[in-house]
Amino acid sequence: MKSLLLKDYYTLKKNLGVVLLFILGFCCLMSDDLVTVYCAFYAAMLPVTAIAYDERANWNSLAVSMPYSFRDLALGKYLLGYLLMPLVILVSYVAKLLSHYVFHRPAVSFSPLPIMMAVCGAAIVLAFILPIIFRFGSEKARLVYLFIVMIVAAAAVLLMRPLPFNVSMPALSSLSVLTAILFAAAVVLNLVSIRISTAMLKRRFR
Amino acid sequence: MKNAIEVKNLTKSFSGFTLKDLTFTLPEGAILGLIGENGAGKSTTIKLLLHALEADSGSASVLNCDVKDPAYAALKNRIGVVLDEAYFPEVLTARQVGKVLRHAYSDWQDADYEAYLNRFSLPDDKMFRNYSRGMKMKLAIAAALSHKPQLLILDEATAGLDPLVRDEIVDLFYEFTRDPSHSILISSHIISDLEKLCDYVAFLHKGNLLFCEEKDALLDRYCVVHADEAALRALPNSAIKGIRKNPYGSEILLYAEDVPASLTAERPTLEKLILLLSKGDAAK
Numbered sequence: 001m002k003s004l005l006l007k008d009y010y011t012l013k014k015n016l017g018v019v020l021l022f023i024l025g026f027c028c029l030m031s032d033d034l035v036t037v038y039c040a041f042y043a044a045m046l047p048v049t050a051i052a053y054d055e056r057a058n059w060n061s062l063a064v065s066m067p068y069s070f071r072d073l074a075l076g077k078y079l080l081g082y083l084l085m086p087l088v089i090l091v092s093y094v095a096k097l098l099s100h101y102v103f104h105r106p107a108v109s110f111s112p113l114p115i116m117m118a119v120c121g122a123a124i125v126l127a128f129i130l131p132i133i134f135r136f137g138s139e140k141a142r143l144v145y146l147f148i149v150m151i152v153a154a155a156a157v158l159l160m161r162p163l164p165f166n167v168s169m170p171a172l173s174s175l176s177v178l179t180a181i182l183f184a185a186a187v188v189l190n191l192v193s194i195r196i197s198t199a200m201l202k203r204r205f206r
Numbered sequence: 207m208k209n210a211i212e213v214k215n216l217t218k219s220f221s222g223f224t225l226k227d228l229t230f231t232l233p234e235g236a237i238l239g240l241i242g243e244n245g246a247g248k249s250t251t252i253k254l255l256l257h258a259l260e261a262d263s264g265s266a267s268v269l270n271c272d273v274k275d276p277a278y279a280a281l282k283n284r285i286g287v288v289l290d291e292a293y294f295p296e297v298l299t300a301r302q303v304g305k306v307l308r309h310a311y312s313d314w315q316d317a318d319y320e321a322y323l324n325r326f327s328l329p330d331d332k333m334f335r336n337y338s339r340g341m342k343m344k345l346a347i348a349a350a351l352s353h354k355p356q357l358l359i360l361d362e363a364t365a366g367l368d369p370l371v372r373d374e375i376v377d378l379f380y381e382f383t384r385d386p387s388h389s390i391l392i393s394s395h396i397i398s399d400l401e402k403l404c405d406y407v408a409f410l411h412k413g414n415l416l417f418c419e420e421k422d423a424l425l426d427r428y429c430v431v432h433a434d435e436a437a438l439r440a441l442p443n444s445a446i447k448g449i450r451k452n453p454y455g456s457e458i459l460l461y462a463e464d465v466p467a468s469l470t471a472e473r474p475t476l477e478k479l480i481l482l483l484s485k486g487d488a489a490k
Contacts, residue, residue, distance in 0.1 A: 002309040003306045003307065003308075003309035003310035004310075006305060006306050006309060007295060007298070007306045010295070010297065010298050010302045010306070011295045011297055011298070013297075014297070053295055053297075054295070056296070057293055057294060057295045057296055058291065058293040059293055059294070059295055061258070061289060061293050062287075062289060062292075062293035062294070064256060064257075064258040065256045065258070065282065065285070065287035065289070065359070066282055066287075066310055066311075067279055067280055067281075067282040067283045067310060067311065067312070068279065068282075068310070069276075069279045072279075205258055205259065206258075206259050206260045
């Protein structure tokens with residue numbers, strides 16, 4: 001597995017540098033919590049880019065001749081996503097701190113629950129997108145991903161709009177419960193998704 | 207004698223093509239050449255052996271392990287594979303390929319890999335996409351040989367390479383089989399390479415295995431004669447194993463014992479034998 005992650009790291013190294021710089025710049029200009037959410041979802045997109053590189057090189061044709069199972073090949077992309085999400089969020093927080101001290105932007109509050117929710121949400125998106133990409137390839141899957149993100153974004157906008165009646169923000173305890181539910185959903189969906197992706201990858205080959 | 211590869215009644219169907227009832231063995235320490243026209247089933251056979259494809263029926267075992275066995279994935283540590291293209295990610299350098307493969311193979315040898323890079327004069331800091339085709343294939347061969355494989359599976363590994371590079375690579379494969387526990391399965395269009403290299407030859411034609419035999423025994427069994435129309439008519443139809451007609455006469459493949467005393471026979475090259483058996487078959 002380490003070799004697959006290392007290969008993806010080398011493949012994405014250039015992209016990753018640009019993305020991290022972009023996030024740094026973005027976070028310096030805006031200190032909204034939505035940036036963190038955006039970062040988590042962007043990180044979930046990076047395994048799709050890695051798969052696109054693999055497809056261009058026809059890497060899987062070689063990889064199946066190596067000591068990897070189809071499950072290893074599928075799981076590698078999930079692990080890449082799980083590793084990149086916290087990394088990208090960490091970068092976004094560093095950027096926010098920088099923007100506070102350098103550009104005197106509002107102070108950054110570190111609130112773990114929204115971060116956790118963002119990561120779980122991105123992991124759920126990953127669970128939906130990867131089986132599709134393993135079945136249909138990265139080009140079609142990118143469209144599906146954009147569609148999913150648009151639905152999620154539209155739902156978020158709708159939920160965050162001031163409502164015509166008086167609604168108070170959920171209590172912290174409700175947020176904790178919601179986060180726990182999201183976390184459980186992310187774990188279950190990802191476990192199921194890994195099995196489906198393995199089957200899809202096999203099917204694509206055989 | 208142990209077998210490095212055993213294939214029994216292997217069948218795989220696609221729409222418009224079936225690889226039928228394939229049975230052959232590759233003895234340990236030997237080199238088997240898989241010959242056949244485009245679409246004959248060579249790459250399908252190799253994919254079935256690597257378990258990249260699932261057979262419809264039959265069985266295949268490699269290094270005494272059934273390819274369907276879950277343990278086969280780990281056994282691939284002992285198999286070096288070179289496909290028709292070197293499918294490394296194009297932004298990786300040879301050095302990075304080495305670092306990736308070091309973690310992929312349990313018996314990866316950095317020193318061997320370095321030595322092959324030097325031997326092939328491959329720059330280790332140049333991106334793979336900037337390599338020539340010859341360099342790419344050399345890198346794939348270096349990678350395949352650097353984890354102490356017992357078996358090499360080569361699918362058109364020498365295709366598209368110039369004769370000098372091919373000769374260099376064929377020499378390398380010879381070196382590999384100096385160890386009696388090492389074996390090679392090689393598929394190629396370039397029959398002259400296989401003639402130099404192989405102990406056994408398997409000939410696939412339209413998804414059927416026409417023969418799998420020891421190369422020298424095979425070449426000893428057949429003879430090629432050149433005959434005019436009258437001499438051709440004198441030969442019994444059943445004796446003609448292959449024929450190629452041209453404006454000046456016919457080139458006829460016969461069993462050595464069937465050659466009439468009136469005709470001069472020559473030992474066929476592997477290329478001529480294959481050509482007469484496949485194309486000649488249609489002309490008969």
